[in-house]
Structure formats: structure tokens, C-alpha cells
Amino acid sequence: xxxxxxxxxxxxxxxxxxxxxxxxxxxxxxxxxxxxxxxxxxxxxxxxxxxxxxxxxxxxxxxxxxxxxxxxxxxxxxxxxxxxxxxxxxxxxxxxxxxxxxxxxxxxxxxxxxxxxxxxxxxxxxxxxxxxxxxxxxxxxxxxxxxxxxxxxxxxxxxxxxxxxxxxxxxxxxxxxxxxxxxxxxxxxxxxxxxxxxxxxxxxxxxxxxxxxxxxxxxxxxxxxxxxxxxxxxxxxxxxxxxxxxxxxxxxxxxxxxxxxxxxxxxxxxxxxxxxxxxxxxxxxxxxxxxxxxxxxxxxxxxxxxxxxxxxxxxxxxxxxxxxxxxxxxxxxxxxxxxxxxxxxxxxxxx
Amino acid sequence: xxxxxxxxxxxxxxxxxxxxxxxxxxxxxxxxxxxxxxxxxxxxxxxxxxxxxxxxxxxxxxxxxxxxxxxxxxxxxxxxxxxxxxxxxxxxxxxxxxxxxxxxxxxxxxxxxxxxxxxxxxxxxxxxxxxxxxxxxxxxxxxxxxxxxxxxxxxxxxxxxxxxxxxxxxxxxxxxxxxxxxxxxxxxxxxxxxxxxxxxxxxxxxxxxxxxxxxxxxxxxxxxxxxxxxxxxxxxxxxxxxxxxxxxxxxxxxxxxxxxxxxxxxxxxxxxxxxxxxxxxxxxxxxxxxxxxxxxx
Numbered sequence: 255x256x257x258x259x260x261x262x263x264x265x266x267x268x269x270x271x272x273x274x275x276x277x278x279x280x281x282x283x284x285x286x287x288x289x290x291x292x293x294x295x296x297x298x299x300x301x302x303x304x305x306x307x308x309x310x311x312x313x314x315x316x317x318x319x320x321x322x323x324x325x326x327x328x329x330x331x332x333x334x335x336x337x338x339x340x341x342x343x344x345x346x347x348x349x350x351x352x353x354x355x356x357x358x359x360x361x362x363x364x365x366x367x368x369x370x371x372x373x374x375x376x377x378x379x380x381x382x383x384x385x386x387x388x389x390x391x392x393x394x395x396x397x398x399x400x401x402x403x404x405x406x407x408x409x410x411x412x413x414x415x416x417x418x419x420x421x422x423x424x425x426x427x428x429x430x431x432x433x434x435x436x437x438x439x440x441x442x443x444x445x446x447x448x449x450x451x452x453x454x455x456x457x458x459x460x461x462x463x464x465x466x467x468x469x470x471x472x473x474x475x476x477x478x479x480x481x482x483x484x485x486x487x488x489x490x491x492x493x494x495x496x497x498x499x500x501x502x503x504x505x506x507x508x509x510x511x512x513x514x515x516x517x518x519x520x521x522x523x524x525x526x527x528x529x530x531x532x533x534x535x536x537x538x539x540x541x542x543x544x545x546x547x548x549x550x551x552x553x554x555x556x557x558x559x560x561x562x563x564x565x566x567x568x569x570x571x572x573x574x575x576x577x578x579x580x581x582x583x584x585x586x587x588x589x590x591x592x593x594x595x596x597x598x599x600x601x602x603x604x605x
Numbered sequence: 606x607x608x609x610x611x612x613x614x615x616x617x618x619x620x621x622x623x624x625x626x627x628x629x630x631x632x633x634x635x636x637x638x639x640x641x642x643x644x645x646x647x648x649x650x651x652x653x654x655x656x657x658x659x660x661x662x663x664x665x666x667x668x669x670x671x672x673x674x675x676x677x678x679x680x681x682x683x684x685x686x687x688x689x690x691x692x693x694x695x696x697x698x699x700x701x702x703x704x705x706x707x708x709x710x711x712x713x714x715x716x717x718x719x720x721x722x723x724x725x726x727x728x729x730x731x732x733x734x735x736x737x738x739x740x741x742x743x744x745x746x747x748x749x750x751x752x753x754x755x756x757x758x759x760x761x762x763x764x765x766x767x768x769x770x771x772x773x774x775x776x777x778x779x780x781x782x783x784x785x786x787x788x789x790x791x792x793x794x795x796x797x798x799x800x801x802x803x804x805x806x807x808x809x810x811x812x813x814x815x816x817x818x819x820x821x822x823x824x825x826x827x828x829x830x831x832x833x834x835x836x837x838x839x840x841x842x843x844x845x846x847x848x849x850x851x852x853x854x855x856x857x858x859x860x861x862x863x864x865x866x867x868x869x870x871x872x873x874x875x876x877x878x879x880x881x882x883x884x885x886x887x888x889x890x891x892x893x894x895x896x897x898x899x900x901x902x
Contacts, residue, residue, distance in 0.1 A: 331866035338869060364662065429852035467852045469769075480748050593659035593868050600863075601681045604853055 293322045294530035297336075297351035300327035302495075302551060307352075310546040315537040321530060330357055337366050337522055346524035349531040355392065355516035356433065359585035360592070362389035368521040374532045377539035377557065384582065385556040390520040393538055394553035396491035397512035397572060397580055398434050399505045406484035412508035413442035416485050417456055419463035426483035427460070427467050428474045432599045433588060434513060438487050441510040441581075448584040450595065457603055467604060478503055489515050494552030494569050507576040514582050517553070653875030662869045672876035682860070682877070686884065689857040692771070693839035696778045700786040700835045701828065703779070708790035708827075709820075713799070723791075726784050734781055738848040741777050742768065745849070769851025777845040782838050786831040793827025794820075825900050833889055840885045857881045 294316065298304045304325045312323035328336075330353055340346045353361065361367045367389040372378045378386070385392025400416045402409060406424065410416045416425070417439050427435055439453025440446060461467075466483055468474040471492060477483045479501045493505045519538060521531045537543060544555035548562045552570045555562060562570070572580065588595075656667040676682045711722050729737065744750045745767040752764035767773050797820070805815040821828075843858035850856065857877065864874035 335866045335869065360662065469852045476746075482747055589662075590660045593662065593870065596868055605681060 291527060292320055292530070293324060294350070294527060294534050295324050295326055295348045296534065297326050297328070297333045297348040299329060299352065303352070306547060306550050310543045310550070311534070311537050311540075315540055315543060316534060319533070321533060323534070330354065334361065337361065338364070340522070340524065341366060343524055345526045346522045347526070348522055349525040349527045350519045350521055350534050352393065352517065352519050353390075355387075355390075355514075355518060356583060356585045356588050358387060358390040358518055358520050360589050361520055362387075363589055366520075366523060368523045368525065368528070368531075370521065370535075371532075375536040375539065377536050377541075380541070380557040380559040381539060382556050382558060385516065385518070387518070390518045391535055391539065392516045392518040392556040394491075394544075394547055394551070395514055395516045395556060396489040396553050396570070397507065397514055397576075398438060398487060399490045399493065399507050399512060400485065401478065401488050401493050401503050401505055402485040403478060403481065403483075403502055404504050405502060406481065409504065409506055410485060412506070412510045413438040413487070414456075414510065416487060416508075417442050417453075417460055419459045421460075421463070421465070421485060423464035423466055424484040425460055425463075425465040426474050426477050426486035427457075427465050428471055428486065428488065429467055429469050429604070430471070431488070433592075433595070434515070435487060436595060436599070437513045437583065438508070438510075441508070441513070446584075447513065447581055448587045450591070454598065454602075461603060475499075475501060490572075491515075491552035491554075491570060497569075498552075507572060507579060509579070511581040512572065512576060512579050514580055516556075518556075649875045650879060652871050653873075653879055655872040657870045657872045659870075664871050672873045673880065675873065676876060676880055685855045685857060685860055686880070688855065689840060689881075690884065690888065692775060692778065692842075692856065693836050696775060696782060696839040697786075697832050697835040699775075699779050700782050701832060704783055704786035704790055704831065705824075705828075708787045709794055711787070712791045712794035726787050729780065730784055734842075734844040735848065737781065738777055738845050741773065741780070741849055745773050768849070769853065771850070771854055773849040774842075774846045774854060774856070777849045778839050778842050781842070781845060782835045785834045785838065789831035789834060790824060790827040793824050793830075797823045822900055825896065829893060829896060832892070836889060836892070837885055840881065 296307060296312075298307055304327050307325060308323070312321075312325070316323050326333075326348055333348075333351055334353070334357060337346070337348075337351065351361075358367065369388050370391070372386070378391070381391065385395065400410050400412065402416070407421075417435075418425075435457065436450045436453055437447060439456045440450045441453075443452040443456045445452035466477065468477060471488065474483075474486060474488065475492075475496050478486070478496065490505055490507075493503055496503055519535060521528065521535070525531050539557050541555075541557060541560045544557050544560035545562055547553055548555050548560065548570060549566055554571060652664065653672055654668050654670065656665045656669060656671070657663070658665055676686075707726075711719065711726070714722065716722070742749070746752070747764045747766075747768065749768070751767065752761070755761045756764065801819055801823070802815055805819045806812075810818065841858050842856060843862065846854060846856040847859045847862075850859075858881070861874050861877050861881065864870045864877060868874075
């Protein structure tokens with residue numbers, strides 16, 4: 255009886271080992287790329303962004319051509335860390351990755367982004383020149399504006415009028431918008447996109463006066479909704495989204511300048527399906543996809559041939575006067591000083 | 606001699622067979638632990654000795670303990686470590702105080718609903734930490750359940766600031782850890798014969814003396830297991846302090862995550878991870894030794 259049991263157990267162990275070995279060798283014999291050459295893995299933020307990528311790009315433009323699109327959802331920082339961790343791999347795990355323009359710059363500086371061949375993307379001929387980076391493509395853009403609740407305060411004139419200790423705890427600051435808060439404070443205090451130092455005292459004064467710090471854009475929106483805060487700084491596109499959600503909020507394009515926010519996509523150097531990545535990036539620039547993103551998400555298109563309805567354009571866009579005040583960021587300056595700014599933000603401002 | 610060898614032959618063979626079987630059974634788990642736990646730890650430790658170039662956000666190969674020195678010489682980080690230890694000790698103590706009576710009742714009850722009681726204690730573990738923290742966010746918010754109820758009853762005029770404070774984090778971690786404490790204690794208390802408690806009472810011991818002289822020493826293995834579990838979980842808490850503590854409250858695990866993902870400073874992140882591990886292990890071992898020595902007296 256005992257002997258039979260021993261044999262059975264050994265057989266079971268042996269069987270399990272054989273199964274594991276079989277699975278391993280089968281996996282090795284069929285690398286992912288060989289079986290999935292029609293699969294495109296898109297690294298993206300979750301929530302609306304991912305949903306709208308599927309709705310406006312993946313399903314209508316790529317599925318008919320038999321591309322299988324998979325959205326790998328995560329915030330930007332973990333995806334950056336993952337790209338770094340995969341640096342030494344010959345084949346990475348994603349084909350395109352969505353990041354802000356300064357993150358795209360960072361990744362290129364670290365040698366992780368593929369230099370793009372624009373001749374492989376027919377829609378690129380309509381791309382606004384400012385959105386064409388050698389290492390990535392601007393997908394949507396908006397500007398950093400002042401948000402305020404018209405029931406609680408008069409319209410502020412700009413960043414200096416908003417990032418002001420006089421607002422006490424009615425001023426909200428979003429933690430993850432650290433870089434843009436620092437740009438805004440710099441512009442309000444005589445600094446520039448290449449010099450954040452003058453803005454630090456202003457931010458510290460606001461903090462001492464009781465400014466509330468929120469961990470996320472959504473927490474900030476909730477505080478605006480409940481009247482916990484009356485003003486703050488955010489992208490115009492988000493304000494449009496929140497207006498659509500019934501939150502009482504108005505925007506002002508600051509007189510000191512409107513820092514641009516560009517969200518775009520890069521192709522990792524070790525993307526397993528580069529052909530698919532080019533197909534996806536081309537579809538991303540299709541006018542239909544860009545128009546839908548403007549309507550659904552409130553961001554401006556980055557291609558010249560997208561036709562946004564007038565009423566939408568009026569809400570998401572900027573007047574010719576405001577457009578003159580749009581300022582692009584100094585990505586090299588921000589990248590070089592990012593760690594130092596994070597330290598200041600965490601230790602001094604929030605500390 | 607030959608006879609003896611022949612006589613012992615099957616026994617030796619049987620033992621060898623058992624040894625081989627044991628080795629075969631141990632190997633998969635050992636290989637898994639070696640690959641999944643030790644290998645990353647070794648790599649992380651090696652990274653923690655590297656240098657970091659902030660301007661380029663690049664890790665440079667080196668062998669230096671600068672990251673460890675930086676941690677212990679910067680009050681920002683030592684304060685976070687102290688906060689983490691303080692919260693972990695407090696949470697463990699509260700869990701012990703709240704958990705012991707509950708575990709005792711569950712262990713001693715003769716009710717036919719005993720299984721239901723145990724399931725209701727285990728039930729919160731079916732939900733992930735972050736989901737539970739999200740639930741607490743609804744409860745603690747300025748217009749959340751607590752404030753809305755108190756304001757609705759007219760007990761307070763302005764909402765309590767609970768969300769994004771240390772209080773919220775402590776309550777959140779206690780809620781996560783309490784089932785671990787109760788289950789550890791309940792299983793040990795259940796194994797203590799009720800007759801020893803009755804013997805103490807029959808000899809005239811008041812309830813507190815019975816607890817101090819009989820129940821507590823006998824339940825000590827459960828207390829140790831529960832406090833170790835609770836303390837380690839609290840020291841390494843990530844989701845709860847991140848979601849309920851907000852941007853201004855800091856504990857070690859979120860700081861480690863921040864170093865890795867936001868600053869891409871893997872060497873320093875690795876060093877903090879090892880410091881957290883070392884402090885947790887040291888405090889756990891020291892507390893155990895102290896408790897065991899006291900119990901032995």
C-alpha cells in the first residue's frame with residue numbers, strides 16, 4: 255500500500271515536472287512576437303484616456319485592419335520605471351507608450367525612445383510642427399490655466415492673482431502637478447520656464463497661508479465641487495471635462511503666459527512590434543480620432559486637418575490673443591533639475 | 606559483519622529513499638523562494654551600492670555606502686522612519702488591546718454561530734487593501750459618512766478633518782491588521798484548557814489576576830505571532846498611507862515607491878528598502894526576545 259502510494263506520488267511529481275518542462279519548452283519555441291505579430295501593446299494611463307484610445311483609435315481604425323490592440327494601463331511613473339527595467343531586453347513588452355512631453359524628453363535622454371521615421375506615417379504630413387519630436391509625437395495638447403468658482407470669488411487675472419496667500423485655505427494645489435505649479439509660480443514671480451527659483455517663495459507663502467494640497471486631479475475636482483476650495487491651477491481641458499460633469503468652474507488664460515501641456519506617444523527602442531507601433535501612431539494622427547478626442551476629452555488636436563465643431567472649439571481652444579501667450583516648456587531645464595525640484599517640493603514645500 | 610550489513614540494508618535504503626523524497630518535496634518551494642525572493646533581494650542590494658546622477662537620472666556602477674549614509678544624515682528621511690515605527694507600534698498595541706477580548710470571546714463561545722463569527726472576522730481580508738482604503742475615503746471625506754452624519758445630527762458645525770491625516774492612516778491600518786491579530790490569538794486561546802482558568806478562579810484569583818498569571822502567559826505564543834504579523838504589516842503598509850494619508854503624510858513604503866518610480870533613483874530606493882527591512886527585522890527580534898524573557902521569569 256505504502257509502496258503504491260510512493261510510486262503514485264513520484265509519478266505525480268514527475269508528471270508535474272514534465273508538464274512544467276513542456277510548458278517552458280513550448281513557450282521558448284514560440285516567442286511572443288512570432289504568434290502575436292498583429293498585436294499592438296499600448297502603454298497608457300487608465301480611466302478616460304484608455305477608454306477613449308479604444309473608442310476612438312483601436313476599435314474604429316485598427317481593428318478593421320486585423321490589428322489586435324491591448325491597452326496596458328498604468329500611471330506614467332510606473333510605466334517609465336518599467337521601460338527602464340526592460341532597457342537591457344532585446345524585446346520589450348510594449349509597442350507604444352503615452353507620456354507628457356517632458357517625460358518623452360526624459361526617456362529620449364535616457365536612450366529608451368526609438369527615433370521615429372515619419373515617412374512610415376502618412377498622417378504625419380498634417381501634424382503641427384511643434385508636436386513633431388524626433389523621438390515622439392504629440393497626441394493632444396492643452397494649456398495650464400487658472401480655475402475658479404465664480405460663486406466664491408471674482409475672476410483672477412492670472413497666476414500671481416491665484417497663487418496668492420490672500421486665498422488662504424481656499425487655494426488648492428495638486429501634488430502630482432508639481433512641475434506645472436512650479437512653472438506657474440515662476441511666471442507669476444518674474445521667473446520663466448527656464449528658471450523656477452523665483453516662484454519658490456510664493457509657493458511657500460501660499461502653503462503657510464493654508465493652501466490645501468490634493469493628491470490627484472480627481473481629489474482637486476471633488477474639492478472644487480464641494481466648495482472646499484475656490485481656485486487653483488489646472489489644464490483647460492480638465493476644466494471643460496469638469497464643467498461637463500456639472501462642477502461650477504470657470505477658466506482664465508493667465509496674463510503671465512499659458513504653459514502648454516502636451517501628451518504624446520513614444521515607441522520604446524525594444525518595441526516587439528514596430529510595424530504595429532507605426533500603424534498605431536499613424537491612426538492616432540487620423541483626423542477622425544483627433545476630432546473625437548477633442549469632443550470627448552476637451553483637448554486640442556495636434557493635426558491641422560482635424561475639424562472640431564465651433565462650440566467645442568470655443569470651449570477647449572484659445573483665442574488668437576491667448577494663443578500668443580502660449581509658452582512651451584523648457585524640457586531640458588525641467589529634466590536636468592527634476593530630482594532637485596522633487597526634493598524641494600517634498601522636503602520644503604510639503605515638509 | 607556481513608550479516609549485520611545485510612540486516613541493516615533495507616533500513617538504510619528506506620532512510621535514503623525518505624531523504625530523496627523529502628528533497629524532492631522541498632526542491633520546488635526552495636527553488637521558487639530562491640528565484641522569486643532571494644535573487645531580487647541580491648540584485649536590489651547591489652543596486653543600493655550604486656551611485657545616481659540626478660541631472661541625467663542615471664544609475665552609475667559603484668560600490669559605495671553613500672546612499673545609506675544619506676538616509677541616516679537627512680532628518681527628512683529619519684523622521685519618516687520614526688513616524689513609520691511609531692505608527693506600527695501604536696497600531697500593533699491597539700490591535701492587541703482590541704483583538705484579545707474579541708479573540709477570547711470567539712475562542713470560548715459555545716454559540717452555534719461561532720463559524721459565522723470567524724467568517725465575519727476573515728471577511729475583510731477578502732477585499733484588497735486599496736479597495737478598503739477607497740471605502741474609508743468615502744467614510745472620512747469632508748462630506749463623507751462620518752461628517753455628514755455628525756453635521757446632519759447637528760453635533761458639529763464644520764466638518765472634522767479626518768481624510769489625509771495621520772488619524773485616518775492609523776484607523777485604516779488597524780482595520781487591515783486587526784483580523785490577523787484576532788485569528789492568531791483565537792487559535793492559541795482555543796487550545797488553552799478552560800479548566801486552568803476555572804482552577805485559578807477556584808483558588809480565589811480575581812479575573813485580572815487569572816488573566817495576568819494564567820491566560821496571558823499561556824496565550825503568549827499567539828500574542829507573539831499576532832504582534833509580529835501586525836507590526837510587519839504596519840511597517841510595510843503602502844496603500845493605506847498612500848490613499849488615506851494624502852500628500853503631506855509620509856511612511857516608508859510610499860517613499861520607497863516614490864524614489865523608484867518618480868525620481869528613478871534606484872540606488873537610494875534600494876538602500877531605503879534594505880533599511881526598512883533591517884529595522885523591521887531588528888525590532889521584531891528584539892521585541893520577541895524581551896517578551897520571551899519576561900514570560901520565562
